[in-house]
Amino acid sequence: MNEQPQRKTFFGGCPHDCPDTCAMIYEVEDGKLVEVRGNKEHPMTRGTLCVKLKDYHDHHYNPDRVLHPLRRVGPKGSRQFARISWDEAIAEITARWTDIIAKYGSQAIMPYSYLGNEGLVQGLTAGDAFFNKLGSTVNEKT
Known part of the structure; x- marks a missing residue:
């Protein structure tokens, strides 16, 4: 008996730190990422993906990753x-x-993150409490 491959669709956001925070659709077949495309319902990017993402599924399995x-x-x-x-x-x-x-001194440690995607993916304040307690230098995110 020939079983059909199991294909599932997942929705997510671009993991890069860009202002658009492109909405992405991930296609997974038998547990392997096989396709990534833009979500046409995203109000800003309307289904397009930048060059950094067009081969994202190939980069995901790059042996040098x-x-x-x-x-x-x-x-x-x-x-x-x-x-x-x-x-x-x-x-x-x-x-x-x-x-x-x-x-x-603790101010010699400076965590660096910025606002590209306004923290929608990575979390704008991820680590802030830790670095505040440490007494490290912080940069103004304006």
């Missing part, structure tokens, strides 16, 4: 990295930030 934390093991620019665990990555970031704060 970063899926795990990596540590640089060669000179900067050499593209030499080794996979590390999330625990190792968090421990290394914690150690570096602790050292920076001890030497220069």
